Amino acid sequence: MTFQALMDEHGSIEHFKKRAHVFSQGAKSNSIYLVKQGALKAYYLDLDGKEYVKSLLFTGNTIASIKALQGDVCSFSLICLEDTSVYKLSYDKIKDIALSNLSVANSVIDLLMQFGIKKERREFELLTLSAEQRYQQLLASTPDIHQRVTQNDMARYLGITPVALSRIKHKPSIT
Amino acid sequence: MTFQALMDEHGSIEHFKKRAHVFSQGAKSNSIYLVKQGALKAYYLDLDGKEYVKSLLFTGNTIASIKALQGDVCSFSLICLEDTSVYKLSYDKIKDIALSNLSVANSVIDLLMQFGIKKERREFELLTLSAEQRYQQLLASTPDIHQRVTQNDMARYLGITPVALSRIKHKPSIT
DNA sequence: GCATATCGTTAACATAGGTTAAAAAATGAC
DNA sequence: GTCATTTTTTAACCTATGTTAACGATATGC
Numbered sequence: 001m002t003f004q005a006l007m008d009e010h011g012s013i014e015h016f017k018k019r020a021h022v023f024s025q026g027a028k029s030n031s032i033y034l035v036k037q038g039a040l041k042a043y044y045l046d047l048d049g050k051e052y053v054k055s056l057l058f059t060g061n062t063i064a065s066i067k068a069l070q071g072d073v074c075s076f077s078l079i080c081l082e083d084t085s086v087y088k089l090s091y092d093k094i095k096d097i098a099l100s101n102l103s104v105a106n107s108v109i110d111l112l113m114q115f116g117i118k119k120e121r122r123e124f125e126l127l128t129l130s131a132e133q134r135y136q137q138l139l140a141s142t143p144d145i146h147q148r149v150t151q152n153d154m155a156r157y158l159g160i161t162p163v164a165l166s167r168i169k170h171k172p173s174i175t
Numbered sequence: 176m177t178f179q180a181l182m183d184e185h186g187s188i189e190h191f192k193k194r195a196h197v198f199s200q201g202a203k204s205n206s207i208y209l210v211k212q213g214a215l216k217a218y219y220l221d222l223d224g225k226e227y228v229k230s231l232l233f234t235g236n237t238i239a240s241i242k243a244l245q246g247d248v249c250s251f252s253l254i255c256l257e258d259t260s261v262y263k264l265s266y267d268k269i270k271d272i273a274l275s276n277l278s279v280a281n282s283v284i285d286l287l288m289q290f291g292i293k294k295e296r297r298e299f300e301l302l303t304l305s306a307e308q309r310y311q312q313l314l315a316s317t318p319d320i321h322q323r324v325t326q327n328d329m330a331r332y333l334g335i336t337p338v339a340l341s342r343i344k345h346k347p348s349i350t
Numbered sequence: 351g352c353a354t355a356t357c358g359t360t361a362a363c364a365t366a367g368g369t370t371a372a373a374a375a376a377t378g379a380c
Numbered sequence: 381g382t383c384a385t386t387t388t389t390t391a392a393c394c395t396a397t398g399t400t401a402a403c404g405a406t407a408t409g410c
Contacts, residue, residue, distance in 0.1 A: 305366080306367075338369080338370095342366090
């Protein structure tokens with residue numbers, strides 16, 4: 001069973017307007033979300049109010065605060081960059097179903113593996129690539145990114161300031 | 176069932192000398208390892224031969240190349256920094272057991288959640304903290320790190336050069 | 351449609367970290 | 381213990397990115 005099928009069968013659908021929060025840093029939220037349509041930004045705010053973009057999410061992407069799934073509070077906030085629809089399913093319910101349904105249990109394991117691969121790629125990029133290389137990767141993986149995400153959010157996703165991203169974009173290329 | 180219990184019951188134990196590789200980037204390896212005793216370094220080599228340290232591992236830590244578990248080749252190498260003993264268990268075997276044993280299936284899910292939390296912390300640190308802050312965090316989380324890992328390896332784990340780490344260490348503090 | 355806030359660009363300057371190289375210190379092999 | 385190797389430190393210089401600020405271009409709210 002795919003995660004999409006699991007959502008179709010057991011999840012609910014929620015609609016959010018642009019700029020609406022799906023959940024907020026510091027709050028509880030034990031659901032897993034699958035983006036049906038739209039764009040979202042997962043971000044941290046530090047003590048000084050500085051923002052860091054953890055992920056940018058589009059149709060088909062899955063997200064949850066893994067710490068919140070385990071009873072802690074969300075370590076980040078999730079906000080819509082466009083009018084957005086998501087499938088929502090509580091982790092408790094998934095575990096319930098998994099207890100009696102091997103196919104669902106395997107789909108949870110599969111989902112977690114996919115999550116792990118994604119995190120590992122992000123870790124790899126942050127550890128080994130320059131900001132410019134990360135920008136190229138982002139463009140390659142999401143060609144319409146400029147149409148959907150502001151440069152501010154893109155820069156904070158790349159781990160640099162908007163000013164630095166503007167410089168990289170306009171850098172005279174030696175190609 | 177804890178992962179440790181799973182290893183005790185179904186895993187094997189392997190011993191490695193300091194500097195021995197447990198597995199190598201580009202090779203196949205579909206096992207999960209739990210460190211019984213010792214210290215290891217997981218690292219990437221890029222095309223220029225430059226090294227990046229993905230993780231430093233000690234007693235009780237778990238590691239596998241998640242991509243290799245799914246049939247791909249290892250995206251990194253694992254080498255011993257001390258004489259080391261590990262528990263080893265193939266992911267295929269774990270899945271087999273999980274099929275008929277709910278408790279094991281849940282322990283796999285638990286393990287993957289722990290893995291996710293760890294990756295999320297690392298991502299957070301790389302995205303939001305300065306090299307100096309990451310060094311402080313590392314010292315706090317592993318106080319005996321200097322006794323067990325060279326500054327070279329520590330620096331490459333932090334995402335900076337050994338020269339930069341030496342500077343940070345000896346920086347006149349304004350405390 | 352106007353007023354306002356946000357966004358992207360540019361410039362000047364500050365700082366963290368990279369690079370290279372050389373010497374000092376520590377470690378390991380015999 | 382001595383010699384060779386590896387690790388750490390230090391210095392000089394370079395580059396990428398941060399910071400602040402100003403300005404024009406867009407987008408948004410009313």
